[in-house]
Amino acid sequence: MATDFPLPSAEHMGLRPPSVLKRPFMILRGAMGAAIPALLDCCCITIACIAGILLYELHRPLDGRGAWLLWAELSLKYGLAFVILAQAHHLYTQRATLLQVADTARILRVSVYGLILLSVGNYFTKADMPRLLLTYFWVLSTLLLIVQKYSSSRIIRDWSSFAAHQRRVLICGTNRETRRLFSYLLHSPHLGQIPVGFLDESGFDSRRVIYSHDYNLKHHVPVISEPLSQSLLRSLDVQEIFVAQTVSQPRMHELLALAAAAGVRVSLVGAGHPNFAERSTSVRMIDGLMVTTFDGDGDDPLPYILFKRVLDLLLSSLLILLTLPMWLVAAVMVKATSHGPVFFRQERTGQSGRRFVMLKFRSMYVDTPKYGRSPESSNDTRITPAGRFLRRTSMDELPQLLNVLTGEMSLVGPRPEMPFITDTYTPLERRRLSVPQGLTGLWQLSGDRKFTIHEALEYDLYYIENRGVFLDFAILLHTLFFSMKGL
Numbered sequence: 137m138a139t140d141f142p143l144p145s146a147e148h149m150g151l152r153p154p155s156v157l158k159r160p161f162m163i164l165r166g167a168m169g170a171a172i173p174a175l176l177d178c179c180c181i182t183i184a185c186i187a188g189i190l191l192y193e194l195h196r197p198l199d200g201r202g203a204w205l206l207w208a209e210l211s212l213k214y215g216l217a218f219v220i221l222a223q224a225h226h227l228y229t230q231r232a233t234l235l236q237v238a239d240t241a242r243i244l245r246v247s248v249y250g251l252i253l254l255s256v257g258n259y260f261t262k263a264d265m266p267r268l269l270l271t272y273f274w275v276l277s278t279l280l281l282i283v284q285k286y287s288s289s290r291i292i293r294d295w296s297s298f299a300a301h302q303r304r305v306l307i308c309g310t311n312r313e314t315r316r317l318f319s320y321l322l323h324s325p326h327l328g329q330i331p332v333g334f335l336d337e338s339g340f341d342s343r344r345v346i347y348s349h350d351y352n353l354k355h356h357v358p359v360i361s362e363p364l365s366q367s368l369l370r371s372l373d374v375q376e377i378f379v380a381q382t383v384s385q386p387r388m389h390e391l392l393a394l395a396a397a398a399g400v401r402v403s404l405v406g407a408g409h410p411n412f413a414e415r416s417t418s419v420r421m422i423d424g425l426m427v428t429t430f431d432g433d434g435d436d437p438l439p440y441i442l443f444k445r446v447l448d449l450l451l452s453s454l455l456i457l458l459t460l461p462m463w464l465v466a467a468v469m470v471k472a473t474s475h476g477p478v479f480f481r482q483e484r485t486g487q488s489g490r491r492f493v494m495l496k497f498r499s500m501y502v503d504t505p506k507y508g509r510s511p512e513s514s515n516d517t518r519i520t521p522a523g524r525f526l527r528r529t530s531m532d533e534l535p536q537l538l539n540v541l542t543g544e545m546s547l548v549g550p551r552p553e554m555p556f557i558t559d560t561y562t563p564l565e566r567r568r569l570s571v572p573q574g575l576t577g578l579w580q581l582s583g584d585r586k587f588t589i590h591e592a593l594e595y596d597l598y599y600i601e602n603r604g605v606f607l608d609f610a611i612l613l614h615t616l617f618f619s620m621k622g623l
Contacts (some may be wrong), residue, residue: 173222173227173228173285173288174219174222174223174228176284176288177215177218177219177222177281177284178211178215178219180277180280180281180284181211181214181215181218181277181281182211182215183280184273184276184277184280185207185210185211185214185273185277186207187272187276188210188269188272188273188276188277189203189206189207189269189273191272191276192266192268192269192272195268196266196268206265206269209263209265210265210269210270210273213254213257214250214251214254214273214277217250217253217254218246218247218250221246221249221250221253222242222246225242225245225246226242227239227242227243227246237578237581237607237610237611237614238602238607238610239285239286240282240285240286240610240613240614241604241606241607241609241610242606243278243281243282243285244278244282244606244609244610244613245606247274247277247278247281248606251270251274254270255270282613302328302329302330303328303329303330303375303376304330304332304372304373304374304375304376305321305329305330305331305332305374305375305376305377305378306331306332306333306335306369306372306374306376306377306378307331307333307334307335307378307380308334308335308337308364308377308378308379308380308381308391309334309335309336309379309380309381310334310336310338310359310381311380311381313380313381313405313594314334314380314381316594317331317378317380317405318331318334318357329376331357332357332372332373332374333357333358333359333360333372334357334358334359334360335360335362335364335368336359336360336361337361337362337363337364364377364391364394365394366394366398369394369395369398369400370398374398374400375400375401376400376401376402376403377391377395377400377401377402377403378403378405379391379402379403379404379405380405440603440604440605443605444546444548444572444605444608445543447547447608448540448541448543448546448547449541451547451612452537452538452540452541452547453541455537456537456538456541459534459537462531462534463534463535466478466497466522466526466531466532466534467497469522469525469526470497470498470499470520470522470523470526472522473520473521473522473523474498474501474502474520474521474522474523475502476498476501476502477498477502478497478498479495479496479497479498479535480495480496480497480498480499480500480532481493481494481495482494482496482506482507482554483554483555484552484553484554484555484573485552485553485554485555485558485569485573486544486545486552486569486572486573487569487570487571487572487573488569488570489558489569491555492539492544492545492552494536494539494544494545494552495535495536495538495539496532496533496535496536497526497531497532497534497535498520498523498532499519499520499522499523499524499526499527499532500518500519500520500523501518501520504518507554507556511527533575536575537575539575540575545572545573545574545575546572546573546574546575547574547575547576547608547612548574548575548576548577548599548608548611548612549571549572549573549574549575549577549599550568550569550571550573550574550577550579550596550599550600551573551574551577551579551580552573553568564593564597565593567596567597567600568593568596568597568600570600571599571600571603576611576612576615577595577596577599577611578595578596578598578599578611579595579596580615581611581614581615582595599611
């Protein structure tokens with residue numbers, strides 16, 4: 137048996153045997169699962185209310201009694217509305233989410249609904265609530281709630297995983313689905329599914345696939361290169377197998393028989409199995425796993441389409457005006473460090489297969505093949521001195537705001553691919569073209585951005601199935617934080 141790492145034992149993976157001593161923790165977890173997040177939300181709302189009043193008093197001082205009354209009224213009304221709406225929208229339900237962007241979208245949705253409810257209540261009760269104070273409070277509370285949710289979710293999930301029944305799982309395959317599945321399980325400890333290794337029966341050097349592009353996570357598991365057998369399942373103490381690769385029907389029957397004999401459960405993951413890719417499918421995240429169902433794509437509601445286009449027009453125009461100095465700096469750098477045009481033009485495939493010319497600041501020398509493979513390192517000799525800076529800061533993408541302004545692209549959506557790639561798309565991959573192609577999306581926010589676009593299909597499928605106003609805002613907000621960190 138060939139492995140890249142020592143095989144982990146049950147003790148090494150931190151598994152605890154079932155015990156009646158855990159039952160009190162399970163009961164306590166159920167009772168406090170929603171109480172603790174709700175209490176943290178109320179604390180954030182209270183702090184935001186105090187900060188909003190202090191900020192408001194810089195313009196219009198309040199007397200002491202008036203400030204206390206406003207603080208009590210805002211904290212009580214908005215806090216109660218937020219907790220009720222959060223419970224209704226399952227904000228306090230622990231679940232595996234993609235990069236926590238879905239959580240941010242739910243927070244934004246609940247926050248907006250809470251503001252609307254508070255405003256309507258103030259109107260009918262004739263409450264004397266200054267609009268400026270309400271604006272300060274709402275903005276501060278929303279930002280504070282997002283930060284709090286992001287920082288506390290990991291702690292709550294780790295604590296919840298203590299009482300979960302842990303199952304050791306083996307992932308069969310070394311393709312993109314295995315990377316996504318491993319990442320979901322690793323970041324969803326409350327599911328109690330602990331990945332113990334990747335199984336590769338092909339004999340190919342699969343470690344290059346799993347851990348290429350420095351794709352080394354904090355926790356590693358071995359890549360095992362040998363046929364699946366009962367002895368292997370017993371040595372790893374596996375309770376479940378995830379088949380995340382395409383296998384023949386005879387081999388699938390063998391795996392099922394082998395798993396049945398060993399008392400191991402088998403799960404099929406992704407859309408690479410027979411008859412999956414040739415049908416119209418939808419993709420949902422259930423308990424952190426990708427589940428495929430057979431149905432149509434469906435059309436977006438007209439209000440969402442109109443709102444998305446208006447948002448694209450307003451934000452792209454505003455961003456172009458705000459970043460004009462950066463455009464000038466980029467143009468000067470490009471012309472000063474290499475010969476050739478300032479802009480790089482390349483044909484891409486947009487929504488419904490329509491072709492368009494995508495703009496970028498030129499970051500490579502003019503004799504570089506236009507449709508060659510994208511650089512994977514800043515040391516690529518094709519990149520100009522200015523191009524290294526432009527690509528590192530993402531300034532080379534700024535001209536695509538013009539594509540957004542003309543309607544060829546959207547601010548949020550799957551990244552547009554080159555035609556020679558989209559011409560070879562499978563029916564499943566062509567679902568990327570069912571929505572407007574975007575300037576930013578889930579793929580850009582992930583660790584898989586080092587891989588090519590079509591190697592990270594799951595991010596785009598997840599967005600297509602869950603797209604909406606709040607998810608778009610959440611992605612834009614995460615993109616802002618992402619760029620501020622200089623990544």
